[in-house]
Amino acid sequence: xxxxxGLTKKYGDTDVVRGLDLTVRRGECFGLLxxxxxxKTTTLRLLLGLIEPDGGSIELAGIAVPxxxxxxxxxxxxxxxMDNLDPDFSVRENLLAYGRYxxxxxxxxxxxxxxxxxxxxxxSKADAQIAQLSGGMKRRLTLARALVHDPDILFLDEPTTGxxxxxxxxxxxxxxxxxxxxxTIVLTTHFMDEAERLTDRLxxxxxxxVVVEGAPRALxxxxxxxxxxxxFGEGLADWTGQHAADLCQRFETVGETLxxxxxxxxxxxxxxxxxxxxxxxxxxxxxxxxFLKLTGRDLRD
Amino acid sequence: MNPLFRxxxxxxxxxxxxxxxYLVWKKLAIPSILGNLADPMLxxxxxxxxxxxxxxxxxxxxYLTFLAAGTVAYSTMNAATFEVLYSxxxxxxxxxxxxxxxxxxxxLDDVMLGELTWAASKSLLSGVAILAVIWGLGLYxxxxxxxxxxxxxxxxxxxxxxxxxxxxxxxxxYDFFLYYFTLVITPMVLLCGVFFPVSQLPAAVxxxxxxxxxxxxxxxxRPLVVGNIPDNIALHVIALLVYGSLGYIVALALTxxxxxx
Numbered sequence: 001x002x003x004x005x006g007l008t009k010k011y012g013d014t015d016v017v018r019g020l021d022l023t024v025r026r027g028e029c030f031g032l033l034x035x036x037x038x039x040k041t042t043t044l045r046l047l048l049g050l051i052e053p054d055g056g057s058i059e060l061a062g063i064a065v066p067x068x069x070x071x072x073x074x075x076x077x078x079x080x081x082m083d084n085l086d087p088d089f090s091v092r093e094n095l096l097a098y099g100r101y102x103x104x105x106x107x108x109x110x111x112x113x114x115x116x117x118x119x120x121x122x123x124s125k126a127d128a129q130i131a132q133l134s135g136g137m138k139r140r141l142t143l144a145r146a147l148v149h150d151p152d153i154l155f156l157d158e159p160t161t162g163x164x165x166x167x168x169x170x171x172x173x174x175x176x177x178x179x180x181x182x183x184t185i186v187l188t189t190h191f192m193d194e195a196e197r198l199t200d201r202l203x204x205x206x207x208x209x210v211v212v213e214g215a216p217r218a219l220x221x222x223x224x225x226x227x228x229x230x231x232f233g234e235g236l237a238d239w240t241g242q243h244a245a246d247l248c249q250r251f252e253t254v255g256e257t258l259x260x261x262x263x264x265x266x267x268x269x270x271x272x273x274x275x276x277x278x279x280x281x282x283x284x285x286x287x288x289x290x291f292l293k294l295t296g297r298d299l300r301d
Numbered sequence: 302m303n304p305l306f307r308x309x310x311x312x313x314x315x316x317x318x319x320x321x322x323y324l325v326w327k328k329l330a331i332p333s334i335l336g337n338l339a340d341p342m343l344x345x346x347x348x349x350x351x352x353x354x355x356x357x358x359x360x361x362x363x364y365l366t367f368l369a370a371g372t373v374a375y376s377t378m379n380a381a382t383f384e385v386l387y388s389x390x391x392x393x394x395x396x397x398x399x400x401x402x403x404x405x406x407x408x409l410d411d412v413m414l415g416e417l418t419w420a421a422s423k424s425l426l427s428g429v430a431i432l433a434v435i436w437g438l439g440l441y442x443x444x445x446x447x448x449x450x451x452x453x454x455x456x457x458x459x460x461x462x463x464x465x466x467x468x469x470x471x472x473x474x475y476d477f478f479l480y481y482f483t484l485v486i487t488p489m490v491l492l493c494g495v496f497f498p499v500s501q502l503p504a505a506v507x508x509x510x511x512x513x514x515x516x517x518x519x520x521x522x523r524p525l526v527v528g529n530i531p532d533n534i535a536l537h538v539i540a541l542l543v544y545g546s547l548g549y550i551v552a553l554a555l556t557x558x559x560x561x562x
Contacts, residue, residue: 011562050403051561052304070406078404084397088325097324100317101405 001026001153001184002047007056009042016042018208020056029175029185031195031202033291035300039208040188041081044155047186048073061152074102077146081157083138085130091117091141092126095148102149112148119174120144136167143174154178156187160194172198192288206295216287223290225249225261229268232257233278247271254297261285305557309410309550318402318415319422326423338430341376345369345431348496360498362527366440370523371495373431373450374457378515380427381458382486384420385465386478392416393469399560409561413466413553420462421455428454435526442528450525457518460541463548464514470555489515514544
């Protein structure tokens with residue numbers, strides 16, 4: 001459905017995308033993860049043919065991009081990072097206007113509107129103005145708008161950023177329905193739980209290239225010890241100096257917390273019983289641990 | 302060649318963009334028409350009657366007629382300019398409507414052609430509204446001849462729409478547009494024969510005036526109001542077309558740089 005080979009893009013002297021390879025199969029939900037500035041949004045814009053790459057090839061829904069970007073975009077629905085619903089139109093009019101940009105006839109869009117409103121849970125809001133909608137409703141409408149021309153593939157750029165947990169779950173529910181209906185989805189996200197929950201496969205990007213790619217569970221199993229004990233409290237530095245190297249397979253101190261990665265957490269927890277001033281949290285390792293291990297902990301702005 | 306400067310590829314896909322603006326305008330059509338009409342008409346009637354009664358014929362016609370002919374062009378220019386400056390800027394920069402449209406199978410060429418044709422359409426309405434006042438007050442020389450003012454007005458709207466889009470492309474905020482009004486639009490109003498004949502200006506300034514698009518617009522509109530065939534029609538038409546098209550082409554390149562980097 002999507003094939004990217006050796007994609008590069010420079011802005012001035014900065015390489016934003018450096019030799020990116022990606023393959024997304026039909027019906028798959030694919031995640032693009034990476035710290036800020038890793039090149040996720042630039043990659044999406046390249047895939048849509050909105051900007052011209054400096055090198056490499058893109059094939060989207062079997063169509064060469066950017067050469068035939070217009071044709072390719074006929075088959076793609078886009079949910080952008082920032083809401084750009086048309087504030088001068090009502091909910092229904094937003095869908096109608098968007099359909100026209102795809103060259104759809106008024107009859108064809110009108111016929112699709114009830115289904116789309118229903119999908120977005122906005123049937124009762126059809127004539128509401130955009131300013132009256134909550135953040136979650138706006139996102140759902142943006143998602144419905146991206147489906148107006150019944151695309152084969154959907155691009156979502158951080159679809160749940162800024163939403164409350166209830167609203168996020170509704171979006172996830174919608175996305176899962178689309179996946180079950182056989183749509184191909186490419187999404188970028190900062191939320192590891194979102195990626196773990198939704199994607200079949202994902203790629204972690206950093207500095208414009210793929211650091212690692214695979215199914216979320218497989219990545220956790222391959223790249224990280226199965227358990228984490230997070231230790232914090234008074235006297236952490238001393239304890240770390242004396243025990244961490246012996247007890248943990250790998251450890252890291254971040255701020256006032258020690259992250260102890262291990263396949264034998266019980267040993268660590270036993271040892272911690274002799275240090276009552278320290279508190280700890282024991283949990284299975286997750287995608288976020290993989291992400292932080294591979295992209296580092298330094299802040300990206 | 303740098304893809305930013307690729308020549309526009311025009312297609313009928315601009316129509317949904319035009320239609321989008323039309324549908325939004327339709328919701329507020331009455332206040333919009335009144336707003337567009339009231340200001341130029343007040344000037345025209347106030348100055349035309351008030352000042353006109355003190356004056357002999359100006360440019361070989363009553364001052365009110367002279368001013369009315371200038372106002373057709375002036376009002377069209379203003380309407381087109383306001384549309385591509387403030388309204389287009391809202392859609393491009395504030396509401397990000399252009400971004401949304403560009404995710405559909407549309408190019409910036411389509412979007413900006415839609416904006417340009419919309420600005421020309423909307424300003425056509427402004428010009429025709431003044432023309433209607435001219436008809437109502439019987440200020441025209443020959444009714445059939447005055448109908449030619451309609452295509453002239455459309456052309457003037459296209460010209461200033463294209464030019465204004467350049468400002469839209471480079472502006473960081475609404476405030477920036479004041480420069481354009483203060484440095485371009487207002488001097489043009491004073492130099493191009495809206496309120497008084499260009500022949501009253503010093504020779505050097507007349508030379509500048511001859512190059513300005515509003516002069517070409519008025520040189521077409523004023524004879525048509527009085528009922529004469531304008532001189533040098535081809536020159537004026539080409540000048541207006543060139544200003545408008547160059548504006549569109551330059552604006553497109555600059556907007557590509559702005560949005561599609």
